[in-house]
Amino acid sequence: MRDIRLLDRMFIPGTLIGPFTQANPGLGGVCTFVGEVRHDQGVEALELSHYEPLTLPGMHELADRAFARFELMGLLMVHRIGLMRPGEPIVCVSAAALHRRDAIDAVDFCMDHLKGAAWFWKREKRADGWHWIEPRAGDHADLARWG
Amino acid sequence: MRDIRLLDRMFIPGTLIGPFTQANPGLGGVCTFVGEVRHDQGVEALELSHYEPLTLPGMHELADRAFARFELMGLLMVHRIGLMRPGEPIVCVSAAALHRRDAIDAVDFCMDHLKGAAWFWKREKRADGWHWIEPRAGDHADLARWG
Amino acid sequence: MIRLVFLGKLADLAGGDTLEQPGSPLSWLELLASLPTSLADVIASDSTKVAINGELVADKAAIVAKDGDEIALLPPVSGG
Amino acid sequence: MIRLVFLGKLADLAGGDTLEQPGSPLSWLELLASLPTSLADVIASDSTKVAINGELVADKAAIVAKDGDEIALLPPVSGG
Numbered sequence: 001m002r003d004i005r006l007l008d009r010m011f012i013p014g015t016l017i018g019p020f021t022q023a024n025p026g027l028g029g030v031c032t033f034v035g036e037v038r039h040d041q042g043v044e045a046l047e048l049s050h051y052e053p054l055t056l057p058g059m060h061e062l063a064d065r066a067f068a069r070f071e072l073m074g075l076l077m078v079h080r081i082g083l084m085r086p087g088e089p090i091v092c093v094s095a096a097a098l099h100r101r102d103a104i105d106a107v108d109f110c111m112d113h114l115k116g117a118a119w120f121w122k123r124e125k126r127a128d129g130w131h132w133i134e135p136r137a138g139d140h141a142d143l144a145r146w147g
Numbered sequence: 148m149r150d151i152r153l154l155d156r157m158f159i160p161g162t163l164i165g166p167f168t169q170a171n172p173g174l175g176g177v178c179t180f181v182g183e184v185r186h187d188q189g190v191e192a193l194e195l196s197h198y199e200p201l202t203l204p205g206m207h208e209l210a211d212r213a214f215a216r217f218e219l220m221g222l223l224m225v226h227r228i229g230l231m232r233p234g235e236p237i238v239c240v241s242a243a244a245l246h247r248r249d250a251i252d253a254v255d256f257c258m259d260h261l262k263g264a265a266w267f268w269k270r271e272k273r274a275d276g277w278h279w280i281e282p283r284a285g286d287h288a289d290l291a292r293w294g
Numbered sequence: 295m296i297r298l299v300f301l302g303k304l305a306d307l308a309g310g311d312t313l314e315q316p317g318s319p320l321s322w323l324e325l326l327a328s329l330p331t332s333l334a335d336v337i338a339s340d341s342t343k344v345a346i347n348g349e350l351v352a353d354k355a356a357i358v359a360k361d362g363d364e365i366a367l368l369p370p371v372s373g374g
Numbered sequence: 375m376i377r378l379v380f381l382g383k384l385a386d387l388a389g390g391d392t393l394e395q396p397g398s399p400l401s402w403l404e405l406l407a408s409l410p411t412s413l414a415d416v417i418a419s420d421s422t423k424v425a426i427n428g429e430l431v432a433d434k435a436a437i438v439a440k441d442g443d444e445i446a447l448l449p450p451v452s453g454g
Binding site: 196198204266267268269270281282 | 348369
């Protein structure tokens with residue numbers, strides 16, 4: 001069961017994860033990561049832009065790689081685009097598998113790639129206007145873990 | 148926010164994770180693992196026994212180690228005891244943190260230790276009666292990852 | 295009275311979850327001697343851990359149980 | 375007509391998300407020459423990737439865009 005989505009509105013992760021778990025009967029474990037917009041000092045809003053012809057196909061390719069690399073029963077990958085406020089969910093990745101290691105590692109793998117290699121650009125709004133967020137060295141280090 | 152529990156009845160992970168996430172405002176990410184009783188061929192039921200004077204204190208010690216090792220805002224660790232049917236949740240670990248690596252690694256760490264070092268004994272019921280489950284070599288290998 | 299608690303498959307070997315031992319104080323060797331050989335052998339092996347009154351014991355051979363103590367006999371935990 | 379799409383902070387440098395270029399065919403050097411130097415320099419650097427009609431290009435210096443093509447200019451993605 002594969003469910004890959006880009007959403008331009010607020011979503012509630014729990015409403016996705018329940019049905020996802022139900023859709024993978026016989027699973028041994030489900031690992032889920034939900035990322036939210038942090039309440040960073042002075043940040044009023046976050047905007048995520050993307051290039052549609054690359055973004056969704058890129059997420060599907062990432063899902064292909066996760067299914068090839070781990071023994072998965074199901075994978076849910078949902079990413080927000082557009083304008084978000086602190087506390088709103090940005091991303092939700094959930095992996096269902098017979099064994100916990102596959103479920104946990106698949107979520108870790110997908111998150112590293114979504115953060116470091118997916119076609120998203122972020123900017124944040126502060127009192128003095130919008131600021132683009134540069135890539136972080138840590139993202140590249142995270143990606144390098146997967147060879 | 149720390150919530151450590153042993154439960155002797157069926158529980159619905161979603162009803163724990165929502166309030167847990169709400170209880171950690173300002174988080175950057177939440178990672179959650181839910182383990183369920185697998186539908187293994189011929190297994191009718193699973194029974195988890197424990198030694199109360201060690202089990203719950205052991206889970207609290209494990210939580211202490213997770214808080215010491217990772218930058219966590221909150222940790223939820225819930226484990227079933229007693230009789231379970233295939234498909235029922237056995238364990239739910241959820242970690243809230245500012246950064247995803249801490250949340251994911253804390254869940255991984257707690258799961259490895261709950262599976263390999265916590266004071267639980269399992270037996271499964273098959274057509275010919277109850278069978279104790281022996282420790283698996285993989286559990287020790289998983290534990291060894293954390294030094 | 296000393297209370298022995300058998301966890302996991304040790305309960306099957308012992309024929310029950312608990313056993314009350316009248317004698318006290320009771321050394322580790324006296325405890326082993328009071329049990330059927332098949333059970334004593336498993337309990338004596340390194341894989342069986344021991345707790346007294348809820349505290350794990352580092353050197354089980356050195357224990358001396360006294361009246362009112364609870365001795366838990368813990369086989370290897372089963373992973374998942 | 376060739377359509378340029380500027381992603382992320384390139385849109386700020388370009389003064390907009392998109393730009394229509396009349397000339398066609400258009401080589402990579404012609405494209406750079408048609409843009410303000412400050413923008414062309416960033417786009418020419420290794421950190422800017424290029425996609426034509428939704429397909430990433432391995433060697434952007436070799437591209438020749440024709441009428442109707444969409445050229446996306448992609449700065450480094452921002453992690454999170």
